[in-house]
Amino acid sequence: MDGPRASSLRELRPDDPTRIGRYRIEAKIGEGGMGAVYLGRGEDGRQVAVKVVRAELAGDRTFLARFHDEAANAQRVASFCTAQVLEHGEDLGLAYMVTEYIDGPSLLEHVSENGALSPGMLHGVAVGVAAALVAIHSAGLVHRDLKPSNVLLSISGPRVIDFGIARALDMVSSHTRTGQVVGTPGWIAPEQITTQQVTTAVDVFAWGCLVAYAASGRNPFGQGSFQILAARAVHAEPEVGDLPPSLSGLVQAALRKDPGARPSARELLLALVGGGGEAAVTTELGESWTSPPLAADPSTTARDGASAPSPPRPSPPRPSPQLPPQPQASPQPQASPQPQASPQPQASPQPQVQPQAQPRPQPDPQAQPRPQAQPRHSPMPAAEPATRPAPEQQPTAYAPPPRPWRPPPPGRSRRNTLIAASVAAALVAAAVAGGVYYLNRPSGKTGDAGAKPAAFPSGPLLVRIDTEPGWPKTCHADIGLFTPGGAVRTLVGGPSCDTLPERSPDGRLVAFTRSGGGSTAAWVMNADGTGARKVTDIAGGRVAWSPDGTRLAYMGRQGGAKQIFTIGLRDHKVTQLTDDDSAKDDPMWSPKGRIVFWSKRDGAEQIYTLDPDRPGGAWTRLTRDGVRSVDPEWSPDGSKIAFTRGTSEESAIWTMNADGSAARAVTSGGGHDMDPGWSRDGRWICYVRGATSDPVLHAVRADGTGDRVLTPAGSVLGHPNWA
Incomplete structure (x- = not known):
C-alpha cells in the first residue's frame, strides 16, 4: 500500500x-x-x-x-x-x-508488538534520538514530551515528532490547571515535577528513559498512577536493566536527579559515535540501523515462498569513551516555574498528564504486560510497561559519579564544535527536502574518517543524445559517448529512436533499445559503435547483461502482460522468468547472478529480486515502505543497489544493500531525480535531474557528497551509464 x-x-x-x-x-x-x-x-x-x-x-x-x-x-x-x-x-x-508525514511504526508500537529492540536497532535509536535533540536544542527549543509514541521508526531511521509545541499548553491560563504538569508520566524529569526551571536537561532525562525502555520493553520507573510515577522519578533509582556497555553508563548519567549533572544532548551524541564528528554520526547510523518490519504482508509471504531477508548482524558495540567534560547547555528559560503537582488526579476534561492506561490482560499471570500502541503522530500519552524486580547492577564502561560538567580540556573543543554548531551543517551533509536520510558509505575506504574523497571518474559516459525535442512523447535519439568537460560523440544514429545503453561486463559491447516503425527491439553493437545488430523484439524498457556477457534480460509480452525474459546471444535460447499479471520493468542483472526489477504486484512500485536460473521461482521483496521505487541498478560488485525513490516530481536517488537493508538517500530529491548509474569503481553515481523533456546530467559520490552538474550547455542528454 x-x-x-x-x-x-x-x-x-x-x-x-x-x-x-x-x-x-x-x-x-x-x-x-x-x-x-x-x-x-x-x-x-x-x-x-x-x-x-x-x-x-x-x-x-x-x-x-x-x-x-x-x-x-x-x-x-x-x-x-x-x-x-x-x-x-x-x-x-x-x-x-x-x-512531514513519516511512514513507520512508533517505538511504542514496535516494542508493544515485537518486544525489546535488537542491539543494532537499539543503538540506532539511541544515536538518532540524540541527534534529533541536538537539532531541537540548537534551535532554542525543548521538546518536553519525548516518549516512545513520539519516536517513529521509518525506513531511513528513527524520527522524533511533536517537538516545540508542548510549551504552548503550558502557557494557557484558562487550560493549565494548578497541579498540572506538561508531559507524560514515566517520561518526565524530576524538575518538571518539582516545578524547577525546565531546560534541555529534561529531554536528556527522557532520552535515558526511552533508551532503557527500548532495550527491555519496560519503563525504568515502572508503571502506575501519576503520583506513583512522579514519586519514583523524584526519589527512586531507575531500573535500567541489562543494557549494552556502550549505553549503560550514558543512560545512567542521563537519568541523574540533578539536571546539571546530566550530559547534554551533544555530549551524548559525541560519546555514542566515539567523538568523531559528522562522518562518525552518519557511519554509526548507516551501519547500525535496520528498518523495522512493516505490518505482515501475507501476499508477499505466500507468493514469494520466502520471508524477507534477515537484517545484517550488528557490529559489536564499542566501549563508550569518557564524555568530554563540558558545561551543560544553558538555554534561555523556556517557561515560568510550573505549579506543584496535585496529590490527587485532576478531573480535567483534557489533562496533559493522565494516569497511564492499564496494560492488556495476559493469559499468563506471571507474564509482563506490554503497553498499548498509539497511532503515529499521536500526541496521546504512551501506556506504561510493567515493573520487574531490578537485576543486580553490573559494572559498566562509563559510570562516573554525579558532578557538574566542566569546561573541556584543550584540544577537544574543535571536535565538539562540529556537533554544537547545528545538526544540518555539522553533524551531516544530508539535509534533504522532505526528510534527512542516513548516507551510504561506498566500497573501499571512502567515507571513513580521514580518507580522501573519491576522485571523479575520468572515463566517458554512454548517453542518449536527443537530436530533436519531444522526448518522451516523440523520440529522436542516438547513442553516444559523453566525457564530462569534453565533447559528445555519436556512436550509432539514424532515423530510429535509440535509448538506454548498457555496457557489457567486459566493456566490449553495448546493448540498447531501438524503437521505430511500430516495433521495439533489443540491439547490440561493438563499443566503438560498429557492428550494430538486432537480438530480439521486446516490449520496451531496457535490456541488461548477464554477468558472463552471454545473455540479455529484457521485457517481453505474454498473455497481455509484460514479463521478464532472457535470451542467449549465441544460441538465441529464450527463457521466461515471470508469469504474473502485475506491471513490472527495469530488469538488471547482478554481478552475483540475481536479477533486480520493480513491480506493482503488492501495490505501488517496489523493488524485488529473483533467481534467473529458477524460472517462475519466488521473488524477494527488498523495499517495503509502499513508496514508489524504480530504476534499480546494481553496483559493480553486486553489494548495493541504487534506485529512484518517490513520486516522479519529488524523486531522489537512494541506495541500499543487496538484501534491502540500510536504505538511504544520496541526492536531495525534489527535482525529478532518476536513472542512476554506477561508476566502474562503485564510488560515484550518475543520474538525471529535471523534466524528462529537458534533462540535466548530474553525478554524486555514493556517500551523497560532491554533487555536480555534468551536462554542457546546449546539449540534451539522458540515460547516462558509465562506459
Missing part, C-alpha cells in the same frame, strides 16, 4: 474536516490533549501530517499566540532525525500545524 498502513488510520467522521488550508484530509491518525492529527495530501500529492488544535483551545488568544510562536520556532529545527515542520496557520476557525 502506498503511504500509511491501514491499521494505523481511522476513517473520517462527519464532524472531521475534509480540507485544512491547502491540504485535503484523507484519514485520521490519532487524537490527544491538544487536538487531532490527520493524514493530509498537498496539491503536489505529497502526504503530510496535519495537527488540528481543539476548538476550545483555538479560541484562547494566549494559547494561539504561543502555539504559532512555537510552530515558527520548530520550523527552524534541522530536519535530521526529526519530522520537518512545514507550515502553520488558521483555517475555518481552526489552528493547525503541518509536518
